Amino acid sequence: MKLAFIGAGKMATAIAQGLIDANCFGKSNIMASDPSMISQQSFSTTVGVQCIDDNDATIDQGDVIVLAVKPQNIENVFSNLISPLNSKLLISIIAGCTLKNLSALTQSKRIIRVMPNTPAMVGKGTAVFACGDDVTKSDIELVTKIFSTVGIVKQLPEEYLDIVTAVSGSGPAYVFEFIQAWVDAAVANELDPELSLELILQTVSGAVEMIHKKMGTPDELRNAVTSPGGTTEAGLNVLKEHHFREIIQSVINSAKQRSIELGND
Ligand SMILES: NC(=O)c1ccc[n+]([C@@H]2O[C@H](COP(=O)([O-])OP(=O)(O)OC[C@H]3O[C@@H](n4cnc5c(N)ncnc54)[C@H](OP(=O)(O)O)[C@@H]3O)[C@@H](O)[C@H]2O)c1
Incomplete structure (x- = not known):
């Protein structure tokens, strides 16, 4: 299974590195796309995986897509996308971006919204997630496995994600x-x-x-x-x-x- 990060900044780097350190995903099964040269270089150096500037190619190759851009960039990602998502599992870590908003942008309900935090960089993170309507039991197992490599993981109804963002995200x-x-x-x-x-x-x-x-x-x-x-x-x-x-x-x-x-x- 291939994991594709859209946005390769601080959080994507922490999660990708945790996955590799825990032998949860091999380097050949992780890919990333980011327009920033600084993020590309930092991701490549830290994670040991090449990061390109091509969201389409990255989404095309990934089986699971991790959305890790800032909230203000999410619309831009999908308005410029040509590759079809083909019902692939989307995992979003974008603060404040609701399942409803994500669903409207992607025409998908196979979405898991996660609120992580930066201590994920040292394996001491917290991640709380909520699921869209079409998420399967194995999708939940996968997201739990991914975020367990960098800390503790909990599932809650989406209505709690704003307070979780305030408490542990920030x-x-x-x-x-x-x-x-x-x-x-x-x-x-x-x-x-x-x-x-x-x-x-x-x-x-x-x-x-x-x-x-x-x-x-x-x-x-x-x-x-x-x-x-x-x-x-x-x-x-x-x-x-x-x-x-x-x-x-x-x-x-x-x-x-x-x-x-x-x-x-
Ligand atoms: N950091 C935290 O404490 C924290 C905690 C919980 C959740 N989050 C969430 O995690 C997400 C990522 O945060 P972060 O701290 O990792 O941010 P970050 O370090 O700024 O990383 C985001 C990356 O996405 C890139 N990007 C911008 N537009 C893009 C596009 N169209 N396609 C692909 N990549 C694009 C940015 O490049 P440019 O710099 O060129 O714009 C940047 O390199 C945010 O939505 C945030 O709400 C963060």
Whole structure:
């Protein structure tokens, strides 16, 4: 079976590399098309598979098509396409692009819409998918197998994909922002930048591991390290005064709203 990526940017590269590393697909069974020379070169170098600038030829040769272009480029892909899709399975990772929109563009209902995230690049991704009407049981097994090579995979009704986009699709950026702010605060107090990052990364991964090991809920674990009148409480009080939880709620609501808007464009 041949897998054809339309758009060979960051996500396509991460997924293709995961598939090869996991021996899920051989290099000869992966192909990609992208107009950007930079993406072509980066995909070829990282994945070890040639990337061309020809969506028609790529779709023609693929048995399963992975749509990995930005939302604003999807119409362009199908308006310029000559090759028939011939009911091939389409897997779309395009944020906010609904099954209905994809179906209108492709005249197909054999479509799986997936919301992945960038930690797929290190095999720690999340992927949540929803299925079009003509998707088969073996299509579901295939998409599960593909995304399992780069992280965890869940199936949900499509109505949940906007909130999933806000929570895990965009999630890595919130973590990066939080960690950068934390490093900046340490450095502002004259701690070495490299050491700051090392301490913070170990703190984050250690805290995450404690939750993974079911040592308590996040609330319980926070309470366990917060002595009355202590340093942690002093820090947490600032988060509370500045409405940290309400801010996070607004972040998620705003990202979800943007995902809904993209779907309506
Ligand atoms: N990155 C994330 O965190 C993330 C998470 C979840 C989902 N997604 C979704 O994944 C998709 C890809 O994201 P990405 O981060 O991999 O984007 P990206 O790195 O920008 O890759 C998209 C690639 O598609 C190329 N492209 C543009 N028009 C094309 C066309 N007509 N035919 C073929 N290729 C075309 C782009 O070339 P140009 O640069 O020349 O336009 C670019 O190289 C997006 O729809 C995004 O919503 C991304």
